[in-house]
Amino acid sequence: MRVALFLTCVNDTLYPDTGRAVVKLLRRLGVEVDFPAGQTCCGQAHYNTGYRHEAEPLARRYAEVFADYDAIVTPSGSCGAMVRELYPRMGERARAEGRGDTLARTLAPVVPRTYELSEFLVDVLGVSDVGAFYPHTVTYHPTCHGLRALGLGDRPLRLLRAVKGLELVELPGAEECCGFGGTFAVKNADVSTAMGVDKVRNAEATGADALCAADNSCLMHLGGTMSRLKVDMRPVHLAEILASTEEEPLV
Amino acid sequence: MSGTSGGTYLGMPAFPEAAHDAVRDTTLRGNLRHATHTIRAKRAHAVAEVSDWAELREAGKRIKDHTLRHLDRYLVQVEETVTAAGGTVHWAADAEEANRIVAGLVRETGESEVVKVKSMATQEIGLNEALEAEGIRAYETDLAELIVQLGKDRPSHILVPAIHRNRGEIREIFAREMSEWGRPAPEGLTDSPAELAEAARLHLREKFLRAKVGISGANFVVAETGTLVVVESEGNGRMCLTLPETLISVVGIEKIVPTWRDLEVFLQTLPRSSTAERMNPYTSMWTGTSDSDRADGPRTFHLVLLDNGRTDTLADEVGRQALRCIRCSACLNVCPVYERAGGHAYGSVYPGPIGAILSPQLRGTGSEIDASLPYASSLCGACYEVCPVAIDIPEVLVHLRERVAQGGTATREGAKVVLRPAKGHAAERAAMRAARWAFGRPGALRAGQRLASRTRRLHPRTLPGPGRAWSESRDLPPVPAEPFRDWWRRTNGGEDGAK
Ligand code: SF4
Numbered sequence: 001m002r003v004a005l006f007l008t009c010v011n012d013t014l015y016p017d018t019g020r021a022v023v024k025l026l027r028r029l030g031v032e033v034d035f036p037a038g039q040t041c042c043g044q045a046h047y048n049t050g051y052r053h054e055a056e057p058l059a060r061r062y063a064e065v066f067a068d069y070d071a072i073v074t075p076s077g078s079c080g081a082m083v084r085e086l087y088p089r090m091g092e093r094a095r096a097e098g099r100g101d102t103l104a105r106t107l108a109p110v111v112p113r114t115y116e117l118s119e120f121l122v123d124v125l126g127v128s129d130v131g132a133f134y135p136h137t138v139t140y141h142p143t144c145h146g147l148r149a150l151g152l153g154d155r156p157l158r159l160l161r162a163v164k165g166l167e168l169v170e171l172p173g174a175e176e177c178c179g180f181g182g183t184f185a186v187k188n189a190d191v192s193t194a195m196g197v198d199k200v201r202n203a204e205a206t207g208a209d210a211l212c213a214a215d216n217s218c219l220m221h222l223g224g225t226m227s228r229l230k231v232d233m234r235p236v237h238l239a240e241i242l243a244s245t246e247e248e249p250l251v
Numbered sequence: 252m253s254g255t256s257g258g259t260y261l262g263m264p265a266f267p268e269a270a271h272d273a274v275r276d277t278t279l280r281g282n283l284r285h286a287t288h289t290i291r292a293k294r295a296h297a298v299a300e301v302s303d304w305a306e307l308r309e310a311g312k313r314i315k316d317h318t319l320r321h322l323d324r325y326l327v328q329v330e331e332t333v334t335a336a337g338g339t340v341h342w343a344a345d346a347e348e349a350n351r352i353v354a355g356l357v358r359e360t361g362e363s364e365v366v367k368v369k370s371m372a373t374q375e376i377g378l379n380e381a382l383e384a385e386g387i388r389a390y391e392t393d394l395a396e397l398i399v400q401l402g403k404d405r406p407s408h409i410l411v412p413a414i415h416r417n418r419g420e421i422r423e424i425f426a427r428e429m430s431e432w433g434r435p436a437p438e439g440l441t442d443s444p445a446e447l448a449e450a451a452r453l454h455l456r457e458k459f460l461r462a463k464v465g466i467s468g469a470n471f472v473v474a475e476t477g478t479l480v481v482v483e484s485e486g487n488g489r490m491c492l493t494l495p496e497t498l499i500s501v502v503g504i505e506k507i508v509p510t511w512r513d514l515e516v517f518l519q520t521l522p523r524s525s526t527a528e529r530m531n532p533y534t535s536m537w538t539g540t541s542d543s544d545r546a547d548g549p550r551t552f553h554l555v556l557l558d559n560g561r562t563d564t565l566a567d568e569v570g571r572q573a574l575r576c577i578r579c580s581a582c583l584n585v586c587p588v589y590e591r592a593g594g595h596a597y598g599s600v601y602p603g604p605i606g607a608i609l610s611p612q613l614r615g616t617g618s619e620i621d622a623s624l625p626y627a628s629s630l631c632g633a634c635y636e637v638c639p640v641a642i643d644i645p646e647v648l649v650h651l652r653e654r655v656a657q658g659g660t661a662t663r664e665g666a667k668v669v670l671r672p673a674k675g676h677a678a679e680r681a682a683m684r685a686a687r688w689a690f691g692r693p694g695a696l697r698a699g700q701r702l703a704s705r706t707r708r709l710h711p712r713t714l715p716g717p718g719r720a721w722s723e724s725r726d727l728p729p730v731p732a733e734p735f736r737d738w739w740r741r742t743n744g745g746e747d748g749a750k
Contacts, residue, residue: 007735009690013700014728016735023745035739040690046683048630050652054687061691089646096568144631177587181629186720188267188627190274193724194591195629224725 003033004069006062006114008079008216009041015216021243021250022075022117025132028245029125033073038065044082049183052090056103059087063110071124072114075239077146077214080116085149087111116146117239118155118214128158133246135165138236139208141199141222143215144177156214156238163241169206173198180221196225204231214238263598265623270592279415279593286414287584293527294581294637301523310516312641315575318474318507319565325474325507326556332477336539338552343501345559350381352555353466353499357387360497360551362463368481368488369393370468371578372501372557374406374600375613378466389466390432390458392487394451401428407594407602409580410525415593418442425450433457455487465495465549469502470577471517472554475510478538479554482521482531492535498549503557505565505574517577520639524579560613566662569650573608575640580605582634582644588627597624604634608647615663616655622673625651656680693736700734707732 003026007019019035026033042062043055062083066072074080088111091104121127140160146152160168179185179195186192200222203211211226213219216237223235236250244250263269273279298304318325330340343349357365365382367373367389379389379400391400398413399406402424406412413421422442429436434454440446467488471480479500481488492498508514522531541548565571583589583603594602598620599610607624616622625648634644654661656679658672672680689695703710707730714722721727739745 009696012735013703014731016731016733016738019735020738020745033744035736035744037736037740038693040693040696041686043687043690046687048649048652049679049683050625050649050654050656051680051683051687052649052653053657054683057687058690093569144629144633148632148636175633177629177631177633179587179629181631184626184629186718188270188588189720189724190267190271191588191591191627192629194274194280195587196725220728221725224721224727227726228724 001031001070002068003031003071003073004066005033005035006039006042006066006072006074006079007035008074008076010217010220011075014220015237018075018216018237018239021237021239022073024248025130025239025243026073028243029121029127029130031125034069036065036069042079042082044079044086045182047082047086047090052093056090056094059090060103060106063106066110066113070113071120072110073117073120074114075117075214075237076216077116077143077150077152078217080114080119081145081149083114084111116150116152116214118152118159119150121159121242122155129162130159130242132163132242132244133165134163134241134244134250136209137167137169137207138210138212138241139169139171139203139206140174141171141178141203141211141213141218142174143213143218146214147175152214156212159238159242160212164246166241169208171206171211172202178218178222180218182217185221192221193225196221197229200225200229200231200233204233208233210234210236210241212236212238212241263618263620265619266592266596266598266627267623269596269598269620270627273593273596274591276593278417280591282415282417283590283593286411287590290527290584294524294584297523297527297529298637300529301519304520307516307520308639308641311520311577311639312575314508314513314516315505315640316572318509319505319571319574322504322507322565325509326504328474329472329477329507329554329556332474333539333552333554334477336477338477338539338554341553341555343555343557343559346376349376349501349555349557349559350378353378353501354382354385354387356497356499356553357382357464358385360464362387362497364388364390364458364462365464365466365499366390366392366458366462366491366495367396368465368467368491369396369412369483370466370501371409371600372468372503373466375503376501376557376559378501390455390462392455392458392491393483394448394485394487397451397455398424401425401432405595406600408583409578409601409603409605410583411580415595418444418447421447429454459487459490459494462491462495464497464499465491467492467498467500469500469506470521471514472502472507473509473511473514474507476538478511478536480514481533481535482518483533483535484526484528484531486533489533489535492537492549493547496549497551497553498537499553499555501555501557503559504561505576521577521579524577524581524637524639560615562665563662564609564612567612570608570612570647572642573605573612573647575642576605576609577640578605579639581637581639582642585633585637586628587631587633588629592627597627604628604644604648605642608642608644608651611651611655615661616651616670616673622655625649625655697734697736701737703730704733704737
């Protein structure tokens with residue numbers, strides 16, 4: 001099985017540790033993973049802000065760059081949902097605009113082969129205990145696109161529960177949006193901030209050391225809010241917890 | 252008189268500005284949080300009880316889609332069946348025409364006051380204000396609408412228009428305002444729910460017994476029989492529908508269902524979605540008029556079928572699903588943005604997620620508020636998940652963002668028009684193009700990332716200019732020493748052991 005990492009533009013630029021964690025984790029599980037250098041961005045920000053036509057070339061590039069892989073793994077529920085849910089829709093819209101089937105046909109092959117990390121681990125590799133060690137109290141925020149668009153369900157929680165030393169505590173109001181929402185965070189900064197503050201206060205109330213999620217963009221918003229509110233809690237991506245071991249713990 | 256006209260709150264600022272104060276109003280935030288979280292949990296429970304909810308949801312969606320696809324046919328059928336049952340059908344292309352028709356009908360009766368059943372359509376067209384201008388007083392009889400009317404306020408929720416008020420505020424309004432409108436509030440009124448309800452009951456009873464004209468909307472119109480249906484909890488609707496001699500119903504053309512049997516689906520999904528009840532306490536159905544002298548109910552019945560932007564909405568392939576809405580308000584109750592911004596920020600009688608997709612379609616995206624509504628969402632998808640007719644609200648929001656940002660074709664007043672991109676999006680458009688250009692060239696992307704990494708010690712954790720919207724409340728993450736792609740290249744994907 002040829003497996004590619006689709007890291008996403010945000011992670012590539014701002015969160016390389018998450019990328020390294022995915023590589024380390026998959027190698028530990030015996031999966032050789034490739035990082036095709038032609039990858040850039042899935043086009044989600046363009047699409048969701050109303051620039052669908054600008055997103056199309058990025059989607060075509062994605063389909064091209066990842067054409068030869070059996071599985072494309074991404075540590076982002078949101079970008080995973082872009083490919084799986086919205087690429088088919090882009091194809092349909094192009095068809096409805098009288099531009100034929102070309103876009104739909106170009107994008108179709110990569111759609112079912114794209115997996116969010118926890119899906120790949122649980123569904124494809126069939127593991128929930130990845131041999132990780134993380135001796136901390138953790139609370140988990142299921143990000144919206146992973147939760148509702150991809151339907152990740154309890155996969156991330158199953159993975160976390162199997163981590164040695166980790167104590168999982170329930171986040172009150174877990175399924176409420178954190179308020180990031182891409183350009184929403186700046187276009188409606190007041191409401192976005194209010195949502196972020198509520199999420200952070202809920203996380204703080206659990207007494208956990210770390211707030212875990214499977215999307216760094218949401219964690220960037222929450223981490224930035226924590227830092228501003230001087231809340232002593234660490235935002236951490238699921239991949240980094242799962243990559244952590246007794247020999248090489250995440251510090 | 253409040254500044255409504257055709258459902259547009261004149262001079263409303265864009266959503267972000269309107270939300271600015273609401274977010275900081277702790278009483279409002281508390282009221283909304285308490286109310287929405289309570290009903291949210293109850294709804295979830297009421298829905299979980301139904302084993303075939305997913306099928307009911309799908310059935311509701313299909314019935315509505317079918318009806319909308321053949322609306323021309325069903326509208327003609329409604330006209331025939333209602334007329335055959337003794338009613339009179341009127342067609343109103345827009346709010347102004349509908350108001351003119353209703354005012355004319357009331358004037359013909361010689362009456363100068365009417366009692367009203369809670370109705371979104373009449374709110375949408377600003378009927379009360381239009382009647383007032385004609386010297387006709389309209390009394391709202393739904394408890395929450397009464398609170399809004401007495402408080403000279405605006406509704407902020409579809410189902411619970413006074414959701415932004417707490418009991419203490421309601422007591423104040425009753426004690427202060429009731430005497431202006433009729434029977435005053437009892438001396439020493441407290442804020443206990445029973446006392447408040449009793450005060451409203453006594454105040455309204457007078458109006459019910461006196462009124463000769465009732466005005467309603469309808470939740471459904473059954474085409475095959477010409478039957479109108481109103482579902483409610485309080486019984487005030489039943490009073491307005493049976494006591495007056497003349498009944499005038501203003502109904503949006505999308506409220507039609509083909510057959511009586513179709514009600515089976517919606518009479519299950521609507522109460523559970525809106526009030527979390529298995530069945531609403533009152534379901535009133537009427538077909539035309541009662542012709543025998545001893546029968547109850549109005550002797551004269553008028554149905555005003557309202558378009559007001561609906562046909563234009565129907566012309567849009569993606570946006571038309573908004574017309575499936577049965578106004579249950581479940582999407583408002585789960586919406587994190589609505590919970591914090593409040594209903595008034597949406598500048599329309601349709602607040603929350605459904606308002607954010609309905610108003611810019613019914614009214615167009617020309618005004619500041621309407622052009623900002625498609626962005627009033629984090630696209631979290633909670634609304635779509637609960638919608639009993641499966642309206643993919645995030646999909647329509649994104650579609651409307653495209654219309655605002657890029658322009659394109661739309662239908663206005665029946666004619667295809669080419670819309671220009673809304674003002675204020677030029678910089679964003681340029682940024683999106685630039686980002687697409689860079690993302691189309693990994694080399695350019697890498698150069699940008701490297702520059703950021705090399706200068707990372709200079710980066711502040713807050714930003715000037717437009718970035719302030721981010722950094723006023725959130726610190727920026729530190730920029731890493733090198734982007735992942737450089738690390739991958741340098742270490743051969745980490746194989747070289749380098750960190
Ligand atoms: S959009 Fe759906 S959830 Fe919202 S009010 Fe309409 S029917 Fe209810």
